[in-house]
Amino acid sequence: MSAPSDLRYTRDHEWIKVDGDEATVGITQYAAEQLGDIVFVELPDSGRDLEVAKPFGVVESVKAVSDLYAPISGAVTSTNDALAKEPELVNSDPYGAGWMIKLTIADPTQIDDLLDGSAYDDLVAAG
């Protein structure tokens, strides 16, 4: 499956969706498949300032733990509380119900540096 064209992507397999002056962040379907069954997602508290490319949380599967990296800088406005009880939403619906955080956009030019859908597909295809 190819990555949705209305999202932007990091090389660390996070996606970001811009909606006005707020953005939503999650991990890609490819990342979720590679990690396997996700059992725990650790997310930052609302209000925390994130810095681009720095870790903001942790995703844990039965066989691996990975850091989540901020696609852009900004302040966390909300987190997906549903993942505390149902972390498997990240596997079943990575671009929808499996979203992780919403944050403000500190610097819109950082979004231009991210990959678009086809560039991300190329990255995954190149392994």
Added chain:
Amino acid sequence: MLAALGIESVDDLFADIPAALRASSLELPEPEPELELAGRLRELAGRNRTDLVSFLGAGVYRHWSPPTVDQLLLRGEWYTAYTPYQPEVSQGTLQSIYEYQSLMAELIGLDVVSASHYDGAAATAEAGLMTCRATRRERVLVSRGVHPHYRATLRAYFGGGLELEEIPLVRDGESAGTTDLAALGSMLADADRPVAGVIAANPDFLGLLEPMPRIAELAHDAGALFVAVIEPVSLAVLAPPGAYGADIAAGEGQPLGIAPQYGGPYLGILASTDALVRQIPGRLVGMTTDLDGKRAFVMTLRAREQDIRRDKAASNICTNQALLALAASIYLATVGPHGLRDVAATGAARASELETALAAIGVERLHRGPYLNEFAVRVPDARSIHRRLIERGFLAGLVLADAEPDDPSLADALLLCATELTTQGDIARFVAALQEVLTGRPSVGVETGAGDTATPIGATR
């Protein structure tokens, strides 16, 4: 082999290690025949004074160990310090670790117990780091009532940039020797430097009982976690950490069936609430069912560990003392809850008798607060008294100035301990010898034969 590797000497294998870090030479003696070597080792071992009547505790405690403990440990199946690689094949080992966790969780009153650590000091340092990870804060307060070795280990672990500060002890009055709550309150009130965790011990290093519920409350009011440093036998008679709001408990498991041995190996106990389960370092064994619905034991939450998470692991200074954890489990299962209560209560009774006998010759306690089985007394020139009592066959506890050289209130004081192995005859002879040393006169009227029987554990069951 060297040719196959394309090198000229074994030393070439270590070429990547800078020369300054390599040992230039090992000063080993010449090889000796086995018989001569055995003789020399016997001679060295003979220098240990195992004949002394001991009143030494200070973090390591003498207890009666049922023969089942050592006998079962001799079985070859158990002979590993580690969790097995490919662990699920070794169901027996995993079950023994699970039972250790379960026994400890019941004793401590917290949800989760790790499969063990090096020793109480390492477990306490890990507890301090846990509070920083869980709160994302970087400042930990440790009471000066926590064992000085534990505080030194904490300083070593916190040397990489985290802040560690010591809470002073109350100097005078009823609460002397326990954590200074007013000082703790003002340290917690510094809003610019929020505190991740507060660490206090019960009983504290001086043997005194701490106001643990109050310390927990102060810590929690400031958004900090509370770490209780515990002595496991005492939990048979004292409130467990889970009852007074501790988030984490750490302690030394040696008193549970493990002989006092200089330098270890010992057993680090670490327990936490369920909320902190992903922050607790070390192995965890869980119970589940296999495909056929049969009970099975598994390593659980492996992903926190260093083989998977590398530098982001919950700890990279971490092992499992499986054999000693097993010793503690066998000990607890053998003496049972009633037996453990006997052990703790008898030690407390003997200590109280020791206090009374010492007071009768004018040797008074240093502090006024309640204690369990260990307390400090003031004697003139403690170091010399201690040495002269060794000549008379008594180990008069710990010279406190050796352990806490910076605390003038502990100059000329001895820390004395009694356990269920302390007999009433031991106490009478020790107090007589102390009086002799203090006054320079032999004492009179001491019964030397009576009261030599230690209380059998489990007798009141």
